Amino acid sequence: MTYILKPQLHHPNLPTNARGFTRRDYEGSVSTLCAGCGHDSISSAIIQAAFELDLPPHQIAKLSGIGCSSKTPDYFMGASHGFNTVHGRMPSVLTGANLANKDLIYLGVSGDGDSASIGLGQFAHAVRRGVNMLYIVENNGVYGLTKGQFSATSDKGSKSKKGVVNHDSGIDLVGMALQLGATYVGRSFSGDKDQLIPLIKAGLAHKGAAFIDVISPCVQFNNHVGSTKSFDYVREHNEAVNRLDMIPARSPIHVDYAPGETVMVTQHDGSVLSLHKLAELYDPSDRGQALGFLGSRQAKGEIVTGLLYVDPEAGDLHDALDTVATPLNELDGAALVPGSKALAAINAGLR
């Protein structure tokens, strides 16, 4: 952590976005995490993504649980809504908030402990229901706040800082998200912002349950030889299946690659995902193939990254519930309490 506030002075040529904000305007308070924490890089990527998407800070809701990762919403978008919930309970609070006001952009930030241990059930159901959100897991494979025990996502056979070998199987949240019906699934690495920023941007623009698993080395407790979530290990075993460029709706489309190598996917909101293939046979529109590919590479110790699956036409929980266009929190008394005549009519219809 740091004792001084980040100076207000900024680069004189710092660009502004369509809303007149600089990237610095999307910052939060100074991080209190350990120096070098991967989570800080993810915060920085979120800041950059929100800046590039010209997002209105007052229309964003950041929700998190408990843990190092769940502290991070304090460190970005200080002018947005935030809710630091109970351990593992972020998904249900987010679901509730989303039901009440569907107009906000929901960003859930969680960690491997918060989502794969105590909150596994919550994670599963929020994804399964297709809540319109971007759910980011800052995955360091270790319980950092309690000084370095294995977490539920630690790989079997990996070593702790003290040299203990993990005998439990690791939970693969990406695999789970795919099985549970997430309509946008990606994996990235905190040390590769070129890949991470477009993934976050496209995830924020996606309608439906978007999930990104971000490997984020814990410099203090999980960055040693024998760890499978260290900077060195991830850099060595990172297999990116594609490179994503996210083109916001109504922006001119410019693609750098020859046709055939690049797939263009238009999302619900009009944003275009330009996917440059790196793995020749990988098709991010095929959920079954994605699961198989992940499994085979995981067995070889590779970490598959990139946009792994996307359903651009996906719907969300509000579609399924057929709610009205107006956010529920804006409905007035007359709309919410239609009166005894309306009740009688409903009852009559059920007889």
Added chain:
Amino acid sequence: MQRTSTWTPDYFHKVVDCQFACPAHTPVPEYIRLIAEGRYSDAYMINWQSNVFPGVLGRTCDRPCEPACRRGRVEEEPVAICRLKRVAADNKDDVSARMPAPAASKNGKRVAMVGAGPASLTVARDLAPLGYDITLFDGDAKAGGMIRSQIPRFRLPEGVIDEEVGYITNLGMTLRLGERVESLKALLAEGYDAVFVGSGAPRGRELNLPGREEARANIHIGIDWLSSVSFGHIDKIGRRVIVLGGGNTAMDCCRTSRRLGGEDVKVIVRSGFEEMKASPWEKEDAIHEDIPILNWRVPKAFTHDNGKLTGVTFEVVKATVDENGKRRVVNSGEPDEHYECDDVLVAVGQENAYPWMERDIGMDFDEWAMPKVDPITMQSTIANVFFGGDAAFGPKNIIWAVAHGHDAAVSIHKFCQGEDVKVRPPPEFSLVSQKMGIHEWSYDNDIANDRRYRVPQRDKAVALKDVKMEVELGFDRDTGYKEAERCLNCDVQTVFADNLCIECDACEDICPVDCITFVKETDEATLRTELKAPALNLDQDLYVSGALGTGRVMVKDEDVCLHCGLCAERCPTGAWDMQRFTLEMTHAGAACQSR
């Protein structure tokens, strides 16, 4: 692009923009920190070591440091470096005990100095403690040169001059004041081991226009007039005064006129207002004293009524750009203008004059009749005659005179010790970590957001009544502290050890001014465009590391670095460290001799 060489002082010295810009390389951030700590005497002595006249310069310096100041690139205005120097001088304790003692024994070498201005006094200060037998000659009755004769008392009180000249003359030397050197040949014949010429640029440039001769009684040469005012020979001027010229002398002339009875005082200058040579703050001060500055007017003639000056006629000009893109000043087509006045002060430049140097004694002169002087050794074509200050390369300013003096003192010392004056040891430097704890530094790294403070001035009505009453009151201690806190501590360097870096990006993420980028190495021009914030200021260097684990390099653009140390605080491996850079200039003495 080549990995940055940090094993010589050159790279890090350039990062300290103020110190690099100062001709005498005063360690500015170091003394500003001492002022913030209230250690005024220490701050004063650091200044005194480098620039010899902190109290004088704290009021009159041309401040090459301030336009260079990094603070001016991240917000509107630089740190008020010059006036902070005055804070040190005003608030110090008695420092006489900290001054060098006169040499216990003489070394047998005799050195003569021609002129007792800032250049000669600097040489004398550097050499006297080494045991040289020094003789200072000056035509004026007191030592100080242009500091005393040309700078008006309302900008620089006599007490400050007496004190700082006194620190030098107390070192033990022979003063031959009121004695103008009329012949270099005769001086050399007196058998001095070395002669230093620091006689300034004593001749005000003449303006030979129609009417000059006839109206001569009311047309005065600026620097001569200022000198007469300083020495009390002149104490009044006409009600309407025109000052011709746009330099700092012109500003001193017009402001002095306002104090000697000039009610309607104008400065009329041939250039545009922006192009005037005067420092912006001096123009500001003149305007504040109700002195209009009229620009684009070229004087054509002095008008007079039977020898009694009545005014000056001007051609009105304008600037245009010709077909070759060159800027030219041409007649504007407007009719000539005539301004009435009682007196004219001509401040259109200064010239060197060496009527006292014989041309047959081995001294070579160049095509502009200036003696040939080596810009590094300050040596002339007569091996034991050295130059400095305005006498060397024409009119500059006090701080340049001091810098020349230091260089000449090194040469004289080496010359007198039988060494090659061209072999000059480079300055010594050191880099010392400022880490005090996990997140604690020896300097205040919390960047102040304050804007530049203005120096309070005496009430105008009072100030204009007395030519000897100092106008600027100087910062009080509290304001001095606040202004000192604006300094970014650029001498506390960001030092990067590439073998420790794990490329976690923490420094890149935290940097408030986007200085740091991890990027694939390429040539400098490309690199400058590929950084997180493009490095468009080509005067500022890029700090490039060796290759890192992923094959990338760390590139830091020094341009707007706040030296806040957050990169080092967020670095998990200590690859970044904040290290204080100290540059020890080589002054005359053991350090400058062959090692």
